[in-house]
Amino acid sequence: MRATKCESCGGEREYEGLLFRDLRRTGIRNMIRNGIPEKVAMVISGHKTRSVFDRYNITNYADLVDAGRKIREGRERIEQQSKEFSHRIATVITKNDADDKTDPVN
Numbered sequence: 001m002r003a004t005k006c007e008s009c010g011g012e013r014e015y016e017g018l019l020f021r022d023l024r025r026t027g028i029r030n031m032i033r034n035g036i037p038e039k040v041a042m043v044i045s046g047h048k049t050r051s052v053f054d055r056y057n058i059t060n061y062a063d064l065v066d067a068g069r070k071i072r073e074g075r076e077r078i079e080q081q082s083k084e085f086s087h088r089i090a091t092v093i094t095k096n097d098a099d100d101k102t103d104p105v106n
Contacts, residue, residue: 028056 024045031041038053047053 025056025058028053029058032057 028041028045031044032038036044038057041057042048042050042053045053045056047056
């Protein structure tokens with residue numbers, strides 16, 4: 001944190017701590033992480049340009065770890081669906097082969 005001249009009292013005092021824009025950055029990050037669409041977050045935060053909004057929407061290490069986890073889970077889900085599909089196809093083929101052998105026309 002940094003000491004800043006207080007605008008409300010004519011700049012005679014200094015204060016340390018959070019600035020309003022610090023809260024704005026936290027608010028934007030929280031909105032995005034809670035699933036609020038970026039366009040809506042931009043309207044709420046008052047950002048008129050995408051470039052400034054992107055500067056406030058900072059990505060951290062935890063975001064990257066979370067993205068990696070989601071990619072891994074998606075890949076595992078696709079692999080599981082592929083196995084289930086292969087099993088269903090094998091069952092249908094086996095059933096059709098059995099039906100062909102018992103069919104008196106063949």
